[in-house]
Amino acid sequence: MSFAISKTPSLFGRTKELEGQIDEFLDIVTQTGLLFNRAIDIYLDKGPCEDFEELLSKASEVETRADTLRRDIENKLYVQTLIPDLRGDVLMLLENVDNIINRYEANLFRFSIQSPDIPAEFNQGFRKLTEQVIHSVESLVSASRAFFRDTNSVRDHVRKVLFFESEADRISTKLQRKIFASNLDLSRKRHLQYFIENIDEVANSAEDVADELAIYAIKRII
Amino acid sequence: MELSVLIFLGSGLFLGWSLGANDAANVFGTAVGTRMVKFSTAAIVCSVFVILGAVISGAGTTETLGKLGAINKLPAAFMAALAAAMTVYLMTKRSLPVSTSQAIVGAIIGWNLFSGSPTDAQVLTKIAITWVACPLLAGLIAVPLFMLVRRILRAANLHILRLDAYTRFALIIAGAMGAYSLGANNIANVVGVFVPASPFTDFTVLGWFNFSSAQQLFLLGALAIAIGVFTYSKHVMMTVGQNLVSLSPVAAWVVVVSHSIVLFVFASKGLEALLSDAGLPTIPLVPVSSSQAVVGAIVGLGLMRGRQSIQWSVLGAIAVGWVITPFCAALIAYIGLFVLQNVLNLVVY
Numbered sequence: 001m002s003f004a005i006s007k008t009p010s011l012f013g014r015t016k017e018l019e020g021q022i023d024e025f026l027d028i029v030t031q032t033g034l035l036f037n038r039a040i041d042i043y044l045d046k047g048p049c050e051d052f053e054e055l056l057s058k059a060s061e062v063e064t065r066a067d068t069l070r071r072d073i074e075n076k077l078y079v080q081t082l083i084p085d086l087r088g089d090v091l092m093l094l095e096n097v098d099n100i101i102n103r104y105e106a107n108l109f110r111f112s113i114q115s116p117d118i119p120a121e122f123n124q125g126f127r128k129l130t131e132q133v134i135h136s137v138e139s140l141v142s143a144s145r146a147f148f149r150d151t152n153s154v155r156d157h158v159r160k161v162l163f164f165e166s167e168a169d170r171i172s173t174k175l176q177r178k179i180f181a182s183n184l185d186l187s188r189k190r191h192l193q194y195f196i197e198n199i200d201e202v203a204n205s206a207e208d209v210a211d212e213l214a215i216y217a218i219k220r221i222i
Numbered sequence: 223m224e225l226s227v228l229i230f231l232g233s234g235l236f237l238g239w240s241l242g243a244n245d246a247a248n249v250f251g252t253a254v255g256t257r258m259v260k261f262s263t264a265a266i267v268c269s270v271f272v273i274l275g276a277v278i279s280g281a282g283t284t285e286t287l288g289k290l291g292a293i294n295k296l297p298a299a300f301m302a303a304l305a306a307a308m309t310v311y312l313m314t315k316r317s318l319p320v321s322t323s324q325a326i327v328g329a330i331i332g333w334n335l336f337s338g339s340p341t342d343a344q345v346l347t348k349i350a351i352t353w354v355a356c357p358l359l360a361g362l363i364a365v366p367l368f369m370l371v372r373r374i375l376r377a378a379n380l381h382i383l384r385l386d387a388y389t390r391f392a393l394i395i396a397g398a399m400g401a402y403s404l405g406a407n408n409i410a411n412v413v414g415v416f417v418p419a420s421p422f423t424d425f426t427v428l429g430w431f432n433f434s435s436a437q438q439l440f441l442l443g444a445l446a447i448a449i450g451v452f453t454y455s456k457h458v459m460m461t462v463g464q465n466l467v468s469l470s471p472v473a474a475w476v477v478v479v480s481h482s483i484v485l486f487v488f489a490s491k492g493l494e495a496l497l498s499d500a501g502l503p504t505i506p507l508v509p510v511s512s513s514q515a516v517v518g519a520i521v522g523l524g525l526m527r528g529r530q531s532i533q534w535s536v537l538g539a540i541a542v543g544w545v546i547t548p549f550c551a552a553l554i555a556y557i558g559l560f561v562l563q564n565v566l567n568l569v570v571y
Contacts (some may be wrong), residue, residue, distance in 0.1 A: 015387040022383075083386045084257045085471060090382070186301045220382070 242450020275405025328548030332555025355516025
């Protein structure tokens with residue numbers, strides 16, 4: 001004998017949809033990180049090329065999708081007066097995380113517009129830096145997911161963000177020292193430094209958001 | 223019904239209105255103030271359940287008030303309710319915490335003194351002990367309840383939005399429980415003094431439901447409470463919500479449930495019978511203060527969190543209220559009865 005399952009009440013139905021949208025938004029952060037990693041890899045191998053431009057255009061597409069999602073989520077949180085006690089924190093978190101997606105995209109645009117000439121001896125340093133930056137953002141995504149579902153583990157993920165950010169800083173400093181110790185023109189050294197600092201800045205932003213997230217999580221603990 | 227009867231009942235209905243305006247905020251204040259629940263939803267749920275609680279379970283506390291002093295003339299009941307209402311008004315005006323329950327008990331004692339009826343010291347002691355027990359019990363219920371809920375929620379790892387949706391739903395259910403308990407426990411304050419002098423007669427609805435004269439009075443009083451909820455409680459709810467912002471919605475739910483349990487325990491004839499059948503000591507059915515139950519629960523949660531900043535002045539003011547409110551109401555009732563008897567030539571006992 002089977003029983004008809006009653007329709008989910010609209011309140012719970014709406015909640016489920018919004019949960020899905022927040023998850024999708026965080027998925028996009030991960031996706032942009034992967035695109036960023038692949039694009040830098042290709043640039044270091046081949047320099048400016050069609051494959052790189054294609055990845056940049058994909059990153060732009062997902063960035064636009066992230067913006068639309070974020071606005072829709074924010075709008076629903078306000079219109080449906082959801083989580084009144086934590087709404088401000090959630091909105092701030094989403095905007096700050098969105099800012100990281102923008103930074104990924106802006107970095108790729110910089111490569112596309114300025115086409116920096118990176119000598120092969122520095123490729124390894126750029127790759128390592130990118131890797132640590134992506135790890136830090138990935139840990140931030142995990143921390144953000146934990147904030148929504150499992151507040152007690154936010155701290156663990158935040159610690160990882162801080163670790164990867166300091167690793168990124170260490171690699172960035174080491175790479176800059178190596179560049180400034182080389183025989184390149186000062187203008188090229190400054191140009192490369194500019195790119196390194198901007199890539200490292202993504203990890204710095206992740207650290208800032210993680211710090212705020214740790215506070216939001218304390219407020220959330222019931 | 224004679225117009226004079228309606229006028230006499232007016233003081234009770236006014237008391238009901240002010241109870242609805244103020245005490246509905248104890249049930250739905252945090253939920254509405256923090257915008258977790260819409261005011262219209264809260265007002266409808268609150269009114270329906272106050273009426274149900276009053277009509278179905280209002281008799282227990284009324285009997286206790288009747289034992290304290292059976293006011294047997296309508297003008298005297300009018301004056302008792304008016305004295306209670308005036309006391310509530312005066313105390314509120316001076317920003318002193320006041321309970322309708324304490325005011326009406328004072329007014330009944332005022333009538334006892336005026337009419338020369340003896341005040342049953344045993345009943346009075348029972349009522350006084352209950353008043354002290356009410357906030358204590360609310361605190362004692364709130365602490366383990368909060369710990370249990372916290373443990374469950376930690377284990378469940380609900381999404382923040384899912385928790386929000388469940389909390390809203392739970393706040394409405396707890397509010398309904400609270401409103402039922404409020405109606406059951408506090409209807410005696412509103413129309414209890416009119417029961418011995420009730421102008422209504424019993425009748426049977428559709429041949430099976432006996433609608434007693436007391437229940438008709440309770441319905442009338444509950445409607446006055448509902449009108450108070452709809453017309454004036456929104457403002458109070460918003461104030462309560464803003465004053466208690468430090469409470470998370472889950473903690474607010476715990477406070478409402480603890481309050482509801484306490485009010486229900488002190489109003490339920492069914493529970494009394496159950497305890498009595500099991501050979502356990504029964505809980506007295508006494509109208510208690512809804513506001514003090516809420517304060518008790520909040521203080522309990524505050525102590526549990528180890529906060530040293532409990533506002534002892536607030537607790538002190540409540541204790542002062544236990545003494546001043548009945549005294550003030552008794553004095554007003556005594557003077558009022560004197561005026562009714564000697565100036566207006568009305569029979570008051």
